[in-house]
Structures are given as C-alpha cells and as structure tokens.
Amino acid sequence: MLSNVNLAAVWLTLKLATLTTVILLTVGTPIAWWLARTRSKWKGVIGAVVALPLVLPPTVLGFYLLIALGPQGPVGQLTQFLGWGVLPFTFTGLVVASVFYSMPFVVQPLQQAFEAIGARPLEVAATLRASPWDAFCTVVLPLAKPGFITASILGFAHTVGEFGVVLMIGGNIPEKTRVVSVQIYDHVEALEYAEAHVLAGGMLLFSFLVLLALYSRQRASAWK
Amino acid sequence: MTSDQAIHARFQVIWPGFTLDVDLELPGRGVTALFGHSGSGKTTLLRCLAGLERHNIGSLHFKGEVWQDSARGICRPTYRRPLGYVFQEASLFPHLSVRKNLDYGRKRANGGHKVSLGHVVELLGIDHLLDRMPDRLSGGERQRVAVARALATGPELLLMDEPLAALDLKRKNEILPYLERLHDELDIPVFYVSHSPDEVARLADHVVLLSEGRVMVAGGLRETLARLDLPTAFTEDAGVVIEAVVAEHDAVYHLTRLDFPGGSVAVARRPESLKRRLRFRVHARDVSLALARAEGTSITNLLPATVIEVADADTPAHVLVRLDAGGTPLIARITRRSLDHLGIAPGKPLWAQIKAVALLT
Numbered sequence: 107m108l109s110n111v112n113l114a115a116v117w118l119t120l121k122l123a124t125l126t127t128v129i130l131l132t133v134g135t136p137i138a139w140w141l142a143r144t145r146s147k148w149k150g151v152i153g154a155v156v157a158l159p160l161v162l163p164p165t166v167l168g169f170y171l172l173i174a175l176g177p178q179g180p181v182g183q184l185t186q187f188l189g190w191g192v193l194p195f196t197f198t199g200l201v202v203a204s205v206f207y208s209m210p211f212v213v214q215p216l217q218q219a220f221e222a223i224g225a226r227p228l229e230v231a232a233t234l235r236a237s238p239w240d241a242f243c244t245v246v247l248p249l250a251k252p253g254f255i256t257a258s259i260l261g262f263a264h265t266v267g268e269f270g271v272v273l274m275i276g277g278n279i280p281e282k283t284r285v286v287s288v289q290i291y292d293h294v295e296a297l298e299y300a301e302a303h304v305l306a307g308g309m310l311l312f313s314f315l316v317l318l319a320l321y322s323r324q325r326a327s328a329w330k
Numbered sequence: 331m332t333s334d335q336a337i338h339a340r341f342q343v344i345w346p347g348f349t350l351d352v353d354l355e356l357p358g359r360g361v362t363a364l365f366g367h368s369g370s371g372k373t374t375l376l377r378c379l380a381g382l383e384r385h386n387i388g389s390l391h392f393k394g395e396v397w398q399d400s401a402r403g404i405c406r407p408t409y410r411r412p413l414g415y416v417f418q419e420a421s422l423f424p425h426l427s428v429r430k431n432l433d434y435g436r437k438r439a440n441g442g443h444k445v446s447l448g449h450v451v452e453l454l455g456i457d458h459l460l461d462r463m464p465d466r467l468s469g470g471e472r473q474r475v476a477v478a479r480a481l482a483t484g485p486e487l488l489l490m491d492e493p494l495a496a497l498d499l500k501r502k503n504e505i506l507p508y509l510e511r512l513h514d515e516l517d518i519p520v521f522y523v524s525h526s527p528d529e530v531a532r533l534a535d536h537v538v539l540l541s542e543g544r545v546m547v548a549g550g551l552r553e554t555l556a557r558l559d560l561p562t563a564f565t566e567d568a569g570v571v572i573e574a575v576v577a578e579h580d581a582v583y584h585l586t587r588l589d590f591p592g593g594s595v596a597v598a599r600r601p602e603s604l605k606r607r608l609r610f611r612v613h614a615r616d617v618s619l620a621l622a623r624a625e626g627t628s629i630t631n632l633l634p635a636t637v638i639e640v641a642d643a644d645t646p647a648h649v650l651v652r653l654d655a656g657g658t659p660l661i662a663r664i665t666r667r668s669l670d671h672l673g674i675a676p677g678k679p680l681w682a683q684i685k686a687v688a689l690l691t
Contacts, residue, residue, distance in 0.1 A: 226421055229382050232408035233415035234435030234483060240409075244434075248425045 112305055114281050115289035122197070122285060123265040126204040130212040130261050131254070133205065138216035139242075143225075157210045164207065168274025171203050175275070200276040200283050204265045211260040219253020220246065256320065263316045267309070334394045335359070337487075337519065341378040341388035343371075343543075350374050350386075350543040356536070358393055361513050361520045363534035363551075365527075371543040372523040373418075376489050379521065380415050381408040392487065412439070414480030416490040420472035422464035428475050429460040432482050439483035447482055453515065454478045454508050470501035474508060481512075488512075488520045494529065509533055531555070531571040531611045532690040556652060556659035568643075568650055568661050569613040571690070576606045592656025593633040595687055609690040614643075614650055614663035616686045621672055623681050631684040635660060637676050640669065653682055 108116065141153055159167055174181045175193045182192050193199030223246060231241035247254075269287040276283030278292065286305050293302035335358035343350040350371040356362055364372040377383040379390065381398065390398040398405045414435075422431050436447060451457045454474045464472060473493055480488060493509075494502045506529075512520070513533055524530050530537060530551070537554040539547040547554050556570045574588035579599060586600040588608060595610075602608060623632060635653035643650045649669050653660040660682055664674075674680070 226417070227423065229408070230415075230417065230421045230423070231434075232382070233380060233413065234479070235409050235438035236434070237407075237409050240438075245423060249423075 115286045119285040123262045126265045127261045129205050134212040138213045141217045142220035156213050159207050160210050164270025168271040171275050194275050195277045197282050203271050203275045207271045208261045208264045211264045212257040215253050215257040219250040223249050259320050338391040341386050343386045352545050358519050360535035361533050362536040363530040364523045364538050365530050366540035370540040372540050376523050413487040414485035416476050416480050416493045418492045420476040424464050432479050435483040445484045450478045450481045469497050470504045491523045570659050571611050573609050576602050576604050592658040595631040611688045614661040617662035618683045619662050620681045629683045633682045635682045637678045
C-alpha cells in the first residue's frame with residue numbers, strides 16, 4: 107500500500123487540485139462570460155493570453171512566475187509589503203501558479219458553453235422581468251451545467267498532472283510542494299521503482315477514469 | 331400632440347447597409363400589424379419597443395410613461411418594462427417544465443395587472459401540457475406556451491415577432507384561432523410582426539407598412555389595404571378586407587349570405603350562426619368591372635360602385651382601380667386596355683363583379 111511519503115504527496119496533490127479548481131471556477135466564469143459575450147477589440151488579446159499555457163513549456167511559465175512572485179518581482183514586492191512574505195516555494199505559490207497553468211482548461215469549456223447558449227435566452231428572461239444577474243443565475247447557470255462539469259474535471263485533472271511549473275516555483279519540499287508528479291521523479295532518481303510504480307500506476311488509472319467519465323458524459327448528452 | 335393612451339415611438343438604428351428611421355403614433359389598444367418584407371425593419375422596430383435593441387437613438391412614450399428618451403439619457407431596461415414578448419422561435423427555457431416556464435415571468439411580475447394563470451392556460455388550451463418538458467411539445471404547442479408565458483406576466487403591451495413563421499400551415503391553423511381569441515379578449519395593445527397579408531387581414535385592426543426601414547403607410551386596416559399608393563411589391567397582392575355579418579343561410583343552394591355596408595355576397599355555406607361577424611378578403615385580381623349590371627353571367631356577386639382613383643399596378647399591362655361600393659372600399663385589377671375601352675375615370679359609376687372571396691376564418 108501507500109507509504110507515508112506517498113500518502114502525503116497524494117493528499118497534497120488533491121488539496122492543490124481542489125483549491126485550484128474552486129478558484130478557477132470563481133475567476134474563470136466572469137472571464138469566460140466576458141469572452142463569450144464581448145464585441146471588444148481586446149477579446150482576441152485576452153483570449154490568447156488565457157490560452158498561452160496550452161502551448162508554452164511549463165518551465166517558461168514557471169520561470170516568469172518565479173521572477174514575478176520572487177522578492178524582486180512586482181508581485182513579490184506587493185506580497186512582502188502586505189506582510190505575506192514571498193510566495194515561491196510555498197503551497198500558496200503553487201496554488202497561484204496552478205491557477206495560471208490550468209486556466210485555459212476551465213475558461214475554454216465555459217466560454218464554449220456560454221457561446222452555445224447565445225443571447226436569446228437572456229433576452230427572453232429580460233422580457234419575463236428577470237434582471238441580468240437573475241437571468242444569469244436562473245437561466246445561464248443551469249443551461250451551462252455540462253460546461254461547468256467539463257471545466258471542473260479538466261481543471262482538476264490538469265492540475266493533478268502538472269510537473270514543470272511545480273518544480274520551477276515550488277521546488278520539492280515534503281508536505282508543502284512535493285506533489286505526486288514530483289514524488290515519482292524523486293523515486294525514480296533514487297531507483298525506488300516499486301514506490302514509483304504505485305504512484306505512476308495510480309496516476310495512469312486516475313487520468314484514464316477521468317477521461318472515460320468525460321467522454322461517456324459527452325456521448326450521453328449527444329444521444330440525448 | 332400625444333394623447334395619454336397612445337404610444338409614441340421615434341427610433342433611429344443605423345447599421346452598415348441598413349437604417350431604421352421611424353416616427354410613429356401608435357394606438358394604445360387593438361392589434362397593430364407591423365407588415366413588410368424581410369429586411370424591412372419590422373423585427374428591429376419591435377425590438378426597439380422592447381428595449382432589446384441597444385444601439386438605437388430615439389424616444390418611446392408608452393401611455394404617458396417615458397420608456398426611452400435618448401436626448402435625456404433615459405432608457406428603461408427591458409426587464410423593467412411591463413411587456414410580453416413572443417419570439418419567432420418559441421424560445422422556451424429547455425431546462426424548465428411548461429409550468430415552470432409559465433411561472434418564471436409570472437412570479438417576477440409583481441404589480442401590473444395580475445392575470446389568473448388558469449385563465450391564460452385555458453385561453454391557449456395548454457392545460458394538458460403543464461407537466462411536460464419543452465422538448466416533448468410540437469411546434470404549435472411550444473408557440474402557444476410561449477404566448478401564454480408572455481401573457482402570464484400580466485403585460486400592458488404584447489409584442490409578437492412572427493409567432494407563426496416557423497410553423498407549417500397545419501400548425502398555423504391550429505394556433506390562429508387562439509390568437510383571434512386574444513384579439514377579442516385582451517384589452518392591451520398588441521404589436522404583431524408579419525409578412526403574411528392573410529395573417530394581417532385576419533388579426534389586425536391597424537397596419538404599419540414598413541419598407542427598407544421606413545414607414546410607408548400607417549393607419550386602420552381597411553383604409554390602409556385599400557390604398558393604391560403602396561409600393562409595387564405590395565400591389566401584386568392588393569386587395570381589401572371586408573367585415574361582414576352572417577345574414578342568411580340558403581338551404582337549397584347551400585349558400586350563406588354575408589351583409590356589409592354597401593351590399594352583400596353569397597359564399598358556400600358557412601358553419602357560423604346568424605349575426606356572427608366574419609372577415610373576408612377580396613383580392614384585386616378577383617374583381618372585374620362592367621358598365622352595366624351584367625345579365626347571363628355565372629358571377630352572382632355584383633355590387634354597384636363608384637370609381638375613386640386609378641393607379642399603376644405591378645405590371646405595365648395592368649392598373650388598379652379603387653372603388654367605393656356604398657361605403658365599402660374595393661380594389662379591382664384590370665388591364666390598361668379595359669380601362670381605356672370602358673372609359674373608366676374617377677367619379678364613374680359601374681358594377682363590380684366579385685369572382686371569389688377568401689374567408690379569413
């Protein structure tokens with residue numbers, strides 16, 4: 107079964123992924139809504155920035171985050187001024203990095219769901235006396251539910267699978283920043299293949315089950 | 331001058347390649363048809379009335395209330411306007427049952443004049459559908475629910491954007507009687523967008539004819555349809571609407587006599603009882619003219635009439651002749667040759683022979 111170090115890594119990974127997903131749903135919903143509805147010329151720019159982590163090597167993202175959050179970086183200066191210290195090599199820093207890293211996996215499904223709903227249901231709701239916020243809660247959210255489920259699954263799974271960004275910004279501190287992917291790397295370096303097998307196999311199974319759930323859901327809704 | 335019960339609307343919407351520019355004084359009751367070809371701006375005008383068209387400059391006064399006044403920076407958002415809107419596609423909320431669709435607006439519309447849900451449900455004949463989901467309804471049923479949902483808010487203004495356009499003829503005929511009942515029972519102004527002359531003739535009391543974003547004609551249904559100065563596109567379908575009373579049933583020949591000011595016509599036996607009011611349409615192409623009362627003809631519907639004016643028709647070979655048949659307007663479409671041979675000119679008395687009438691029920 108799981109050794110104590112492995113268990114700690116699994117627990118840390120789940121905590122990181124859950125927190126990141128919750129934050130991303132909160133932050134990503136308005137961004138996705140804006141991207142789906144706006145006719146602003148900034149739409150392309152913001153959309154591209156959100157999508158960057160899809161194509162950037164995680165080390166590049168991690169490198170810039172490290173500099174920005176570090177003691178000399180603008181964010182680092184702010185966090186020190188606020189008395190929070192510096193974020194790199196802390197769990198909080200890892201959460202911040204993960205939010206950026208997994209952003210497109212949450213924002214894009216939400217944006218697609220909002221775009222598919224279109225403007226009409228909102229207009230209908232307005233003619234039925236619903237204010238924009240009321241209409242968003244009672245019409246858009248229920249209609250976009252499949253998009254929210256997809257976004258949560260992808261955001262969570264992608265955060266669980268991150269490695270490069272974690273190494274750059276979090277290092278390898280047990281129970282603070284040593285997540286499963288880093289732990290596997292450690293085991294392999296130390297030639298502890300049996301330990302590595304347990305975690306790697308677990309990740310493989312987890313990823314497969316997540317994607318299976320996602321694709322069967324899409325199939326089911328396509329049939330409906 | 332704006333009377334307190336009227337609706338005064340002035341809108342300007344400018345898009346690339348299309349401009350809507352209207353200034354209308356609309357009646358505060360009855361059914362007003364916004365009529366015109368696609369692209370004429372009817373739907374845009376309706377959306378301006380609802381406050382759904384954001385990029386419009388103008389003003390809207392509804393029965394003394396200011397709903398929009400761009401000069402003063404006032405525009406009441408749609409959800410604060412006591413109106414009902416029926417979209418071309420029913421647009422029911424797919425995640426809510428019929429009952430919850432009806433409740434959605436009704437619960438939010440506090441104030442206004444409350445309507446009984448039972449009455450609305452009965453009026454549109456949807457009581458057996460209440461627990462169904464929208465995807466289990468036919469097109470006609472969906473549209474009836476959409477009308478009921480709009481009415482359930484107790485609106486002071488009902489806007490309908492071609493509610494029948496997405497339906498086939500059978501479904502249209504299924505829903506039209508319900509719309510006619512609305513016309514008879516509702517005491518609020520209804521604006522009805524349509525490009526179907528028959529729908530307009532059947533439902534409307536007033537007509538606003540739009541073409542390329544401008545108002546061509548606005549006025550009462552009968553006077554407007556009998557005008558000849560309409561764009562050529564409409565004269566193809568020229569004709570008048572006559573409101574008549576069922577006067578007599580002839581059991582021997584299976585005919586029904588319909589009386590109207592200035593005369594009567596006989597039509598194939600109708601199921602309506604005596605004294606019922608009926609509307610029928612007489613197309614200009616179904617009216618021919620004779621100098622004397624024709625004898626020995628199979629056409630039995632003959633009316634004495636006086637020529638009011640003559641105008642160009644849709645082809646150079648034809649003309650439209652507007653007639654007054656004892657108070658009822660008529661339009662005849664005849665050839666230019668006949669016009670000259672018969673010496674037809676304003677003021678000339680003659681006989682109008684009606685070959686066919688289209689009953690609008």
